[in-house]
Every structure is written in C-alpha cells, then in structure tokens.
Amino acid sequence: MTSRTTSLGVAALAGAAVLLLAGCGGTSGDGSQASSGTTSVASSATTSAAGRAEGGATAAPGDAEPGGPAPTRADGGSPAPTAAEPPTSPVATSQPAADSYWDPCTLPESDITAAGLNAATKERIPDLNHxxxxxxxxxxxDQTYSVVIAASDRTTEDLLEPGTYQDLRRTEFYRRQVVQYRSVQDTxxxxxxxxxxxxxxxxxxxxRNTRIQTDVGDPCADANHLGAALFRSLPA
Structure with missing residues (x-):
C-alpha cells in the first residue's frame, strides 16, 4: 500500500510539473499565453486533489515556481492551499486629455470678423480617429474660401511627411515659426x-478655395491674410 501511494504521489507531481511547464511555454502575442497559464493552474489543482485523495502531498497553485520542489510544512503535512492571484489586466495606453489642446472655436468673434470670416458659419468638426x-x-x-483651424499633438515636422507635400516655405511671424505648404495630391x-x-x-x-472658377484666387494668399489677422490670438 505504501509503494502504491508513493508512486501515485510522484506521478501526480510529475503531471503537475509537465502541465505548468506547458503553460509557461506560450510565446504568441494574441493572448494564448494567458490561456495556457489558466489551464495549467486548473489542471494542477485537479491533480493536487487527486493526489490528496490517495494520501500524497502536492504543491498548491502559486506555492512554487514551475519545475521547482514542492513545499512542505514543518510538521510534514500538506501545506494549506493558497488562492490563485487574479489575472492582471493589461495596462491601457494613455491618451491625451481633451482639455490639453487649445480650442480654435473659442477664438473671439471680433477677431474672426476682423480676419474676413463670417462668424455665424462657425462649425466644430469632430475627428473620430482623434x-x-x-x-x-x-x-x-465673401464665400470665396473656407478655413479649418486645428489643434493637435502633431509637431510641424510630423506634418511634413516625406512625399506628401510641395511648395514648402519656412518663415517667422510674430516670433512664431511658420511652415507653409501644399499637398502633392492637390493638383x-x-x-x-x-x-x-x-x-x-x-x-x-x-x-480651401471655394470659388466657382478654380483658377481664380490663391488659397495661400488667403491663408497668409488669416495668419496675419489671427496669429496674435493663438496660444503659445
């Protein structure tokens, strides 16, 4: 009887070690590792229960590292089972707070009117991606053009992605660095x-030029006119 009990206990420990090692062997990034770990803990607990039923002592989940020796109590009895730790939730990627950006819609109506815009046409534009x-x-x-003023976390160098712009000009206005450019797709x-x-x-x-005759007017001249009128109202 002692030989049979010892054999079953050794077999149970070996089975638990194999399952635990299998659970720690996943390397894929789609969550398969977490799934394997859960299976190992459950299987180890089942094996541990079977071992206790036969009189053998096995390690409780979380008491030892995979492949390590099974812990024992000073009196030779089986250690008290410990609760498995809950899975750790993935850390969410922090996003900039909405109030961290200046809101162009807060430009004073007097400044908008002075710049040659119709203040009554103000329209907030949401960006679902950002x-x-x-x-x-x-x-x-005079309904000859429209303007969108945007505040984002993109730097001016981020805006100038290679191959996406043309007619680049760099200058300074009211002590502000300025880049002026067109899109290469804007033929x-x-x-x-x-x-x-x-x-x-x-x-x-x-x-953007909204004239019926597209060969009339220059949107860059309009943009410079707006900049001269509104740059003093922009935040640092």
Whole structure:
C-alpha cells in the first residue's frame, strides 16, 4: 500500500510539473499565453486533489515556481492551499486629455470678423480617429474660401511627411515659426496649409478655395491674410 501511494504521489507531481511547464511555454502575442497559464493552474489543482485523495502531498497553485520542489510544512503535512492571484489586466495606453489642446472655436468673434470670416458659419468638426483634437471651420465673408483651424499633438515636422507635400516655405511671424505648404495630391492647387508650433504640438490653418472658377484666387494668399489677422490670438 505504501509503494502504491508513493508512486501515485510522484506521478501526480510529475503531471503537475509537465502541465505548468506547458503553460509557461506560450510565446504568441494574441493572448494564448494567458490561456495556457489558466489551464495549467486548473489542471494542477485537479491533480493536487487527486493526489490528496490517495494520501500524497502536492504543491498548491502559486506555492512554487514551475519545475521547482514542492513545499512542505514543518510538521510534514500538506501545506494549506493558497488562492490563485487574479489575472492582471493589461495596462491601457494613455491618451491625451481633451482639455490639453487649445480650442480654435473659442477664438473671439471680433477677431474672426476682423480676419474676413463670417462668424455665424462657425462649425466644430469632430475627428473620430482623434477625439481629443480640436478643429473648427469658418466660411469667408465673401464665400470665396473656407478655413479649418486645428489643434493637435502633431509637431510641424510630423506634418511634413516625406512625399506628401510641395511648395514648402519656412518663415517667422510674430516670433512664431511658420511652415507653409501644399499637398502633392492637390493638383489644382485649391488648398494651402500653414502650420505653427504650440506647447501641445501644432496649430494648422487649412484654407480651401471655394470659388466657382478654380483658377481664380490663391488659397495661400488667403491663408497668409488669416495668419496675419489671427496669429496674435493663438496660444503659445
């Protein structure tokens, strides 16, 4: 009887060690490792219960590292089972708070009107991919162009992705660094971008020509006019 009990106890320990080692062997990034770990703990607990039924002593889940010796009490009895630790939740990637960006829609109506825009056409534009960014659009008082002013965490250098822009100009206005450029996809030159750094990233004016005759007017001239009128109202 003693030989049979000892054999069963050894077999139970060996089975638990194999299952635990199998549970720690996963390397895929899709959560399979966590799944294997759960199976190992459950299987080890089942094996431990079977071992106790036969009179053998096995390690409780979490008492020893996989493959390590089974702990024993000073009086030679089986150790008290310990509760398995709950799985650790993945750490969520922090996103910038919505109030960390300046809101272009808060520009005073007097400044908007003085810049040649129709204050009544103000429209907030949400960005589903970047809900924290702030964007606001106005129409020109003479309806010749529209402008979107955006505040985001993109730096001016991030805006200038290689192969995406043309007609780049760099200058300084009211002690602010300024980049002016067009999109390479804008073959008819209907739009113009002016970007300037901010503490949170950048502020970008996007001017689009809305004239019926697309060969009339210059959106970059309109963007410069807006910059001259509104840059003093922008945050640092």
């Amino acid at each position: 809900p924290a960014w702030k964007m606001c659009r106005w129409q020109a008082a 008819h030159k209907l739009g113009c971008y002016i970007g300037t750094p901010a503490t949170f990233g950048s502020i970008v004016f996007t001017v």
